[in-house]
Amino acid sequence: MESSILAIAGLGNPGSRYQDTRHNAGFWFLDALLKAEGGGAFRPEKKVHGQLTKTTSGIWLLKPDTYMNHSGRSVAALLRFYRIPPERLLVVHDDLDLDSGIAKLKRSGGHGGHNGLRDIIAQLGSKDFKRLRLGVGHPGQRQQVVDHVLKRPSLSESRDIEHAIERSLQVMDKVLKGEFDAAMNQLH
Numbered sequence: 001m002e003s004s005i006l007a008i009a010g011l012g013n014p015g016s017r018y019q020d021t022r023h024n025a026g027f028w029f030l031d032a033l034l035k036a037e038g039g040g041a042f043r044p045e046k047k048v049h050g051q052l053t054k055t056t057s058g059i060w061l062l063k064p065d066t067y068m069n070h071s072g073r074s075v076a077a078l079l080r081f082y083r084i085p086p087e088r089l090l091v092v093h094d095d096l097d098l099d100s101g102i103a104k105l106k107r108s109g110g111h112g113g114h115n116g117l118r119d120i121i122a123q124l125g126s127k128d129f130k131r132l133r134l135g136v137g138h139p140g141q142r143q144q145v146v147d148h149v150l151k152r153p154s155l156s157e158s159r160d161i162e163h164a165i166e167r168s169l170q171v172m173d174k175v176l177k178g179e180f181d182a183a184m185n186q187l188h
Contacts, residue, residue, distance in 0.1 A: 002087075002178040002179075002180050003085075003087055003088050003178050004088065004176060004177055004178040005059060005088055005089070005090045005130065005175060005176045005178070006058075006059065006060065006082070006084045006088040006089070007059065007060040007061075007062065007078060007079065007082070007084050007088065007089050007090070008030065008033070008059060008060070008061050008062070008089075008090045008091075008092060009026070009062045009063075009064065009071070009074070009075045009078070009089065009090070009091050009092070009120075010026030010027050010028075010029050010030035010061070010062070010063055010091075010092045010093075011023075011026035011027075011064065011068060011071050011091065011092065011093040011094070011116040011117075012024035012025070012026050012027035012028075012063065012064075012068065013067050013068050014051075014063070014064075014065045014067065018150070020152045021149065021150050021151060021152055022094050022136040022148065022149045022150075022151065022152075022153050022157075022161075023068055023094055023136075023149040023150055024094075025092070025093065025094040025134040025136060025161060025165075026063075026091075026092040026093045026094065026134070027063050028161070028162075028165060029092045029132065029134065029165050029168065030042075030061050030062075030063060030092065032165050032166070032169060033055070033061065033169060033172065034053065034055065034061060036169055037055045037056050037057070038056060040053050040054075040055070040056075041053060042061070042063060044065070047077060047081055048062060048074055048077045048078040048081060049064060049065055049066050049073055049074040049077055050062050050063055050064040050065045050066065050074040050078070051063040051065065052078070057176065059176060060078060060082060060084075062074065062075065062078050068115055068116045069115045069116065069119060070119055071116040071117075071119050071120055072116075072118075072119035072120040072121070072122055072123030072124065073119070073123060075089070075091070075120050075123065075124070076120070076123035076124055079124065086124050086126040086128050086129040087128050087129060087130075089129040089130065090129070090130045090131070090132060090175060091116075091117065091120060091129055091130070091131050091132070092131075092132040092134065093114060093116055093117060093131065093132075093133065093134065094114075094134055094135075094136045094149060095112075095114070095133035095134060095135050095136065096113075096114075096136060096137070096138045096145060096148070096149070097112065097133075097135075097138065098133055098134070098135025098136075098137075099135050099137050099160075100135050100136055100137045100153060100157040100160040100161055100164075101135060101160030101161065101163055101164050102135035102164060103132065103133065103134050103135065103164040103165070103167055103168045103187060104132075104133045104135075104184075104187070104188060105130065105131070105132055105133075105171075105175065105180065105183060105184045105187055105188070106130070106131040106132075106133060107128075107130060107131075107180065108127055108128045108129065108130075109127060109131070110127060111127075117131075130175070130180065132168055132175075134161060134164055134165065134168070135160075135161075135164065136148075136149065136153065136157075136161065137157065167187060168187060170186070170187075171183040171186050171187045174186065
């Protein structure tokens with residue numbers, strides 16, 4: 001069995017302008033997880049450059065306020081302050097390489113062109129953290145990517161992403177306990 005998870009960082013951009021955009025799928029996941037845990041609220045925390053809360057089961061939840069491309073600043077501050085090693089971190093992010101409605105867990109790896117992951121890897125000096133990839137689909141052409149992730153999904157895409165989040169929540173107990181293979185088998 002692997003190490004249990006002590007912190008989950010959901011990636012997105014702060015502010016109402018970005019709230020409903022595809023790039024904020026990580027924030028949507030954290031909101032759903034907190035609701036499933038029975039409430040609580042995110043509060044601004046300057047020392048970690050983000051919105052922070054702790055679940056009833058003792059897991060730190062972080063929404064960086066640093067905008068997507070500088071997510072690493074916030075995530076690294078959280079891990080340093082609470083002395084959490086990267087391998088006990090789960091990062092939840094939107095993924096263009098997966099269709100809307102698909103969710104996949106990943107142990108480690110590169111950034112795959114995702115600027116939030118790129119900055120986290122650079123700031124941590126490690127790529128050895130867990131990921132939950134929430135598919136938002138690809139627009140088809142590279143030059144359309146920025147516009148795609150910074151726009152709201154269609155109603156059907158939103159439902160698909162919400163369904164992927166619901167399915168992901170069903171395996172979170174296993175993920176948090178370090179039963180990553182079992183969680184992957186159930187989710188995939």
